[in-house]
Amino acid sequence: MKVAPLPRGTIAQRQFVIGANAARVWDLLATVTYQQLPLEQVDIVSLDTFRAVLRWGSGFIRFSFHVEGKLVDTIRPHSYGCVLRVKRGPIQIGVRVTLALREIHEGNTEVFCTAVEERKGALTGLVLRRLQRNLALKMFDSIGARLEWLCS
Amino acid sequence: MTNQAIKTDVVVVGYGSAGAAAAITAHDNGAKVIILEKMPVGGGNSRLSAAMLIRTTGPEAIKHVEALCFGKTSRGVIEAYVEGCTGLKGWIKELGGETVIYQNPVVTYPTSGFPCWPNFPGWEHTELLRVGGGRPDELPAMPLWKVLTDNVEQRGIQVMPSTPARDLVMNQKGEVIGVVADGEGGEISIQTKKAVILTCGGFEYNEKMKETFLPLTPIYAIGNPGNTGDGIVMAQKVGAALWHMNAFHGWFVFKPPEHKAAFTIRFHRPGFIYVDKDGRRFASETGSEIHEVSKMMMSFMPHRPNYPHLPAYAIFSDTTRRKGPLSGIVSGANDYKWSLDNSKEVAKGWITMGNTIGELARRISVNEENLKKTVARYNEHCKMWKDAEFGRSKETLEPIEGAPVYAVEIWPGVGTTSGGPRRDQEARVVNSQGKPIPRLYAAGGVSSMWGFLTLSGGGLTDAMVFGRIAGLNAAREEP
Numbered sequence: 001m002k003v004a005p006l007p008r009g010t011i012a013q014r015q016f017v018i019g020a021n022a023a024r025v026w027d028l029l030a031t032v033t034y035q036q037l038p039l040e041q042v043d044i045v046s047l048d049t050f051r052a053v054l055r056w057g058s059g060f061i062r063f064s065f066h067v068e069g070k071l072v073d074t075i076r077p078h079s080y081g082c083v084l085r086v087k088r089g090p091i092q093i094g095v096r097v098t099l100a101l102r103e104i105h106e107g108n109t110e111v112f113c114t115a116v117e118e119r120k121g122a123l124t125g126l127v128l129r130r131l132q133r134n135l136a137l138k139m140f141d142s143i144g145a146r147l148e149w150l151c152s
Numbered sequence: 153m154t155n156q157a158i159k160t161d162v163v164v165v166g167y168g169s170a171g172a173a174a175a176i177t178a179h180d181n182g183a184k185v186i187i188l189e190k191m192p193v194g195g196g197n198s199r200l201s202a203a204m205l206i207r208t209t210g211p212e213a214i215k216h217v218e219a220l221c222f223g224k225t226s227r228g229v230i231e232a233y234v235e236g237c238t239g240l241k242g243w244i245k246e247l248g249g250e251t252v253i254y255q256n257p258v259v260t261y262p263t264s265g266f267p268c269w270p271n272f273p274g275w276e277h278t279e280l281l282r283v284g285g286g287r288p289d290e291l292p293a294m295p296l297w298k299v300l301t302d303n304v305e306q307r308g309i310q311v312m313p314s315t316p317a318r319d320l321v322m323n324q325k326g327e328v329i330g331v332v333a334d335g336e337g338g339e340i341s342i343q344t345k346k347a348v349i350l351t352c353g354g355f356e357y358n359e360k361m362k363e364t365f366l367p368l369t370p371i372y373a374i375g376n377p378g379n380t381g382d383g384i385v386m387a388q389k390v391g392a393a394l395w396h397m398n399a400f401h402g403w404f405v406f407k408p409p410e411h412k413a414a415f416t417i418r419f420h421r422p423g424f425i426y427v428d429k430d431g432r433r434f435a436s437e438t439g440s441e442i443h444e445v446s447k448m449m450m451s452f453m454p455h456r457p458n459y460p461h462l463p464a465y466a467i468f469s470d471t472t473r474r475k476g477p478l479s480g481i482v483s484g485a486n487d488y489k490w491s492l493d494n495s496k497e498v499a500k501g502w503i504t505m506g507n508t509i510g511e512l513a514r515r516i517s518v519n520e521e522n523l524k525k526t527v528a529r530y531n532e533h534c535k536m537w538k539d540a541e542f543g544r545s546k547e548t549l550e551p552i553e554g555a556p557v558y559a560v561e562i563w564p565g566v567g568t569t570s571g572g573p574r575r576d577q578e579a580r581v582v583n584s585q586g587k588p589i590p591r592l593y594a595a596g597g598v599s600s601m602w603g604f605l606t607l608s609g610g611g612l613t614d615a616m617v618f619g620r621i622a623g624l625n626a627a628r629e630e631p
Contacts, residue, residue, distance in 0.1 A: 027270075028547060030258070030259045031259045031547050031548070032547065034258050034259045034420075035259075035421065035422075035550075039475070040474045040475055040476075040493065041474065041475075041476060041477075041492035041493045042258055042420050042475060042476035042477075042492070043476070043477070043480075043492050044258060044260075044476075044480050045288040045289055046286060046287075046288050046289075046290075046292055047202065047203075047254065047282055047292045049288055050258055052476075075253075076266075146547075150546065150547050
């Protein structure tokens with residue numbers, strides 16, 4: 001099967017179908033997403049913004065970043081989105097994560113997850129891009145699995 | 153000490169959002185207005201709130217509000233509220249504020265946000281708004297409060313801070329014709345040609361009134377320390393009937409003796425349970441909207457003296473501790489920054505740590521065997537994905553595993569009391585015969601419409617809707 005290339009700036013994409021209507025899936029999204037993200041010390045700084053420590057790693061390499069998150073494009077029951085920004089020395093990353101919902105046949109809902117790079121600093125090249133992609137895919141998969149189980 | 157006499161059309165007693173809304177509306181309808189504020193700075197509970205506003209999108213919303221009121225609020229008041237909610241967004245826009253749909257940044261437990269009560273009919277005909285803008289690290293209510301205070305200032309409405317009203321003045325015809333207040337330089341008598349509007353908050357910091365009217369003791373206050381029930385006492389003296397006196401809305405709180413206000417307690421991860429003095433769970437910890445969790449502690453057990461669930465403890469895992477601060481964005485009136493990983497509070501002894509559940513139980517003097525069984529049973533529910541005891545929703549079943557484990561003592565808290573002078577749909581205060589006391593109005597926490605449950609944004613919306621109604625009707629009074 002031929003897979004279409006990812007649009008420019010796209011870090012990761014996933015698509016899954018959940019056996020519940022869009023409103024039910026949307027209501028669970030915030031809970032599930034927040035539980036699955038490896039965030040600690042979450043500080044809610046305003047009604048749509050938070051700061052936290054993201055702990056993440058691959059193999060023996062473990063990272064800890066201070067992130068700032070801002071909710072964007074969050075419209076019940078159509079989409080849930082967040083921009084996550086990381087700044088640590090020369091490393092600057094901005095990722096927009098969007099989970100778009102579309103109700104399809106027989107009360108099922110298609111969830112389309114994308115992570116798109118918003119900005120990058122000088123050292124945010126290949127190594128970190130791979131890390132971002134791994135993190136995004138792992139998060140999307142765990143969100144999908146959790147939603148599927150909760151709606152089963 | 154000198155006595156001062158002032159004349160005006162309308163006096164607004166209390167400068168929170170209800171008072172500001174009343175003053176602006178009365179002014180815009182031709183009245184000369186003075187605002188009295190007891191505290192050095194205005195804002196009341198509104199300034200400490202999450203500043204959410206409810207907008208109704210259809211008449212079906214009446215069903216939702218009626219369901220929340222449990223028959224304790226008249227249909228007329230509910231209809232006026234629902235109609236007022238519809239117009240609030242446009243009014244804030246006229247004042248120069250922009251409302252946006254509220255988005256919950258992260259999910260915390262017990263839950264808040266939208267929808268608060270999805271099992272009550274009609275919630276689909278409501279939405280939750282907040283006034284946009286504001287800087288990170290400033291209180292979430294500041295954008296709304298700035299819109300209101302800017303408009304009060306632009307209109308030249310006189311605000312008198314540190315000037316608590318003491319008495320209402322009534323003439324022989326039974327009309328309220330003024331207010332006596334205590335100014336910094338002495339007594340101030342203000343004669344009103346039109347009306348007096350009470351908007352001076354509830355009785356969260358009046359220990360005697362709480363003991364008399366609220367269903368639990370103690371209940372710790374989290375909000376504006378100026379709320380000591382002054383308006384209620386003043387209204388009673390001129391013959392006002394009372395309503396909703398045993399209704400209160402509050403979170404679970406932790407109350408260290410060195411702080412005047414209590415700290416609200418909520419969790420960023422669901423790996424926690426509440427247990428009572430016996431070490432047993434007593435409710436679905438994530439099943440209630442956050443403003444009403446204190447009601448979980450109201451139950452009575454015939455075989456046990458006093459309050460069987462006071463104090464209670466929240467027992468939680470290390471993963472939950474590290475996820476975020478137990479007391480956060482709406483954390484009350486204390487000048488204290490809770491640490492993001494709760495480590496400072498562990499070191500202070502506010503949060504108790506144990507390497508095992510047994511050790512934790514001994515440290516908080518809770519029955520060790522019971523607590524061990526309770527945690528084991530709860531963890532078993534998590535494995536089965538079904539809380540067979542209290543029906544906690546499965547997406548919130550997260551086990552309490554690993555070491556160390558923690559406990560924080562929790563008590564019922566009150567953000568706002570609802571009780572005060574009974575008022576009608578025109579915001580007129582009524583007497584025991586149900587007749588309006590001429591020229592006396594009330595709005596906001598001094599006389600809230602929420603007689604049993606409330607919801608996120610409920611208090612602020614009620615304050616602003618009936619503040620506007622009171623301001624309009626006060627301005628229309630014949631001099």
